[in-house]
Amino acid sequence: xxxxxxxxxxxxxxxxxxxxxxxxxxxxxxxxxxxxxxxxxxxxxxxxxxxxxxxxxxxxxxxxxxxxxxxxxxxxxxxxxxxxxxxxxxxxxxxxxxxxxxxxxxxxxxxxxxxxxxxxxxxxxxxxxxxxxxxxxxxxxxxxxxxxxxxxxxxxxxxxxxxxxxxxxxxxxxxxxxxxxxxxxxxxxxxxxxxxxxxxxxxxxxxxxxxxxxxxxxxxxxxxxxxxxxxxxxxxxxxxxxxxxxxxxxxxxxxxxxxxxxxxxxxxxxxxxxxxxxxxxxxxxxxxxxxxxxxxxxxxxxxxxxxxxxxxxxxxxxxxxxxxxxx
Amino acid sequence: xxxxxxxxxxxxxxxxxxxxxxxxxxxxxxxxxxxxxxxxxxxxxxxxxxxxxxxxxxxxxxxxxxxxxxxxxxxxxxxxxxxxxxxxxxxxxxxxxxxxxxxxxxxxxxxxxxxxxxxxxxxxxxxxxxxxxxxxxxxxxxxxxxxxxxxxxxxxxxxxxxxxxxxxxxxxxxxxxxxxxxxxxxxxxxxxxxxxxxxxxxxxxxxxxxxxxxxxxxxxxxxxxxxxxxxxxxxxxxxxxxxxxxxxxxxxxxxxxxxxxxxxxxxxxxxxxxxxxxxxxxxxxxxxxxxxxxxxxxxxxxxxxx
Numbered sequence: 001x002x003x004x005x006x007x008x009x010x011x012x013x014x015x016x017x018x019x020x021x022x023x024x025x026x027x028x029x030x031x032x033x034x035x036x037x038x039x040x041x042x043x044x045x046x047x048x049x050x051x052x053x054x055x056x057x058x059x060x061x062x063x064x065x066x067x068x069x070x071x072x073x074x075x076x077x078x079x080x081x082x083x084x085x086x087x088x089x090x091x092x093x094x095x096x097x098x099x100x101x102x103x104x105x106x107x108x109x110x111x112x113x114x115x116x117x118x119x120x121x122x123x124x125x126x127x128x129x130x131x132x133x134x135x136x137x138x139x140x141x142x143x144x145x146x147x148x149x150x151x152x153x154x155x156x157x158x159x160x161x162x163x164x165x166x167x168x169x170x171x172x173x174x175x176x177x178x179x180x181x182x183x184x185x186x187x188x189x190x191x192x193x194x195x196x197x198x199x200x201x202x203x204x205x206x207x208x209x210x211x212x213x214x215x216x217x218x219x220x221x222x223x224x225x226x227x228x229x230x231x232x233x234x235x236x237x238x239x240x241x242x243x244x245x246x247x248x249x250x251x252x253x254x255x256x257x258x259x260x261x262x263x264x265x266x267x268x269x270x271x272x273x274x275x276x277x278x279x280x281x282x283x284x285x286x287x288x289x290x291x292x293x294x295x296x297x298x299x300x301x302x303x304x305x306x307x308x309x310x311x312x313x314x315x316x317x318x319x320x321x322x323x324x325x326x327x
Numbered sequence: 328x329x330x331x332x333x334x335x336x337x338x339x340x341x342x343x344x345x346x347x348x349x350x351x352x353x354x355x356x357x358x359x360x361x362x363x364x365x366x367x368x369x370x371x372x373x374x375x376x377x378x379x380x381x382x383x384x385x386x387x388x389x390x391x392x393x394x395x396x397x398x399x400x401x402x403x404x405x406x407x408x409x410x411x412x413x414x415x416x417x418x419x420x421x422x423x424x425x426x427x428x429x430x431x432x433x434x435x436x437x438x439x440x441x442x443x444x445x446x447x448x449x450x451x452x453x454x455x456x457x458x459x460x461x462x463x464x465x466x467x468x469x470x471x472x473x474x475x476x477x478x479x480x481x482x483x484x485x486x487x488x489x490x491x492x493x494x495x496x497x498x499x500x501x502x503x504x505x506x507x508x509x510x511x512x513x514x515x516x517x518x519x520x521x522x523x524x525x526x527x528x529x530x531x532x533x534x535x536x537x538x539x540x541x542x543x544x545x546x547x548x549x550x551x552x553x554x555x556x557x558x559x560x561x562x563x564x565x566x567x568x569x570x571x572x573x574x575x576x577x578x579x580x581x582x583x584x585x586x587x588x589x590x591x592x593x594x595x596x597x598x599x600x601x602x603x604x605x606x607x608x609x610x611x612x613x614x615x616x617x618x619x620x621x622x623x624x625x626x627x628x629x630x631x632x633x
Binding site: 136170175270 | 467469472474478481482486489553554556567568576577587591
């Protein structure tokens with residue numbers, strides 16, 4: 001009888017505990033979460049893939065599904081609709097959305113700067129920004145438009161703008177004189193298409209007064225409020241995944257290329273290796289005082305001022321509202 | 328000459344003769360080795376040139392006949408009406424009557440088909456032995472910004488687009504390349520760009536043709552696109568993943584990059600690219616396909632001991 005009473009009290013106690021847990025563990029004791037990168041599988045997201053592959057997420061109590069990104073999978077929309085728990089996207093995207101009123105949080109700034117740049121063929125006679133005037137300049141239709149058009153506006157460049165879906169072929173076929181690209185992706189593809197580095201001039205945005213951080217980790221405020229501990233674990237596991245990826249580059253490249261192959265994304269070791277090397281440069285800030293995954297206020301203010309001055313945002317979201325340092 | 332000197336000469340002379348004879352024999356052997364290698368190289372170069380010349384001529388003919396399809400259609404569209412039924416009739420005529428054609432699209436500029444329709448790009452393609460139309464007003468792929476539409480529009484001339492894996496729901500996994508031709512209308516004062524005719528070609532037939540090109544047993548042929556992307560190779564991991572330039576880095580064969588660059592300039596050549604398989608020297612005879620700027624590379628290992 002006494003045992004029965006004990007059991008009843010125990011059961012009642014357990015029932016009381018259940019509503020207190022915002023995210024119940026799955027049968028395997030892990031919290032199931034989904035993340036969406038801004039693009040298709042590639043070494044740009046190596047840290048997350050390795051955190052999953054090497055069970056680092058599991059060590060932190062998380063069962064993570066990494067969904068395939070791409071043009072048709074918008075990170076912000078997926079976060080707003082509750083389709084994913086976390087997203088990986090550019091800092092400028094996060095700030096613009098926050099300024100629009102979207103209750104979005106940056107919970108980790110992984111890439112301390114961005115690889116965005118303009119590239120021109122030397123034989124087109126383009127050696128300096130002044131040579132951009134009157135030329136055909138290719139920019140992505142729906143990616144980094146604020147940065148590319150803002151760059152041209154900032155430097156008072158008047159040219160014909162050609163929005164495209166992909167940078168490489170338009171440039172190789174000379175449909176544009178100048179194109180935007182990422183140093184970790186399209187630039188290497190250009191070299192792997194037979195263009196020699198000494199045949200092109202590169203204009204990295206960071207060398208022209210636009211040194212903005214790149215990819216960061218995002219969630220909605222509701223997700224953070226509901227389970228801050230889960231968010232913290234996700235950020236810490238992700239950063240550990242990056243550290244592992246850089247320390248085990250060969251293994252990482254094997255994993256990345258295998259994932260790309262399954263996703264029907266063209267892949268080779270040379271390109272993935274190049275991208276991973278560039279990621280290592282970007283994950284670590286040139287300022288030794290900036291720790292891994294941290295969004296510095298000065299970097300944030302620099303970007304917000306650029307977006308505000310160029311009228312891409314109508315108000316300046318506060319740093320303390322936008323960024324949660326939970327490393 | 329003293330007795331002593333005669334004795335020395337008698338002892339040394341046989342040795343000297345043996346050394347000289349050995350040296351002559353060695354030199355002859357080396358000469359023959361070099362000569363053999365030289366004649367082998369000449370023979371392979373000659374044979375490879377004949378082989379690739381024939382194949383390039385054959386491929387060119389097929390490519391030119393494919394190019395004629397959208398070119399003819401562009402003349403028709405420039406001088407005829409563009410009602411929905413008429414457009415569909417033209418698409419069906421092309422796709423149903425040309426075995427190499429996988430699908431055809433007639434894509435219009437915004438409001439060029441009618442004043443109320445921004446996107447209008449009817450596409451007819453083959454699927455499981457039947458013919459299927461996609462939604463002509465579908466805007467999801469933003470076709471105005473796609474390579475196959477944008478490049479010929481800007482350049483104002485027909486363009487071969489880099490081949491790609493199409494993994495769409497509609498078509499399954501298939502390797503396609505697109506030949507795009509702009510078409511115009513006349514507004515009384517001049518030409519006005521109206522849209523693009525895009526013909527999708529499956530590359531299966533070309534891959535099969537290229538895989539049959541050999542000189543000796545272990546030789547093989549690569550088909551590469553204008554950007555050097557490998558389109559056909561006996562190594563299943565290379566097509567669409569590697570280019571001759573990425574392979575040059577991965578296999579540490581810098582001369583392969585030079586071959587790719589020379590091919591892009593429209594040149595042919597015969598070059599020792601080094602130890603492709605880490606064991607033997609490999610020679611490559613390369614030849615461009617002028618019509619679409621692709622290229623063939625016939626790779627041959629050195630098979631004799633020189």
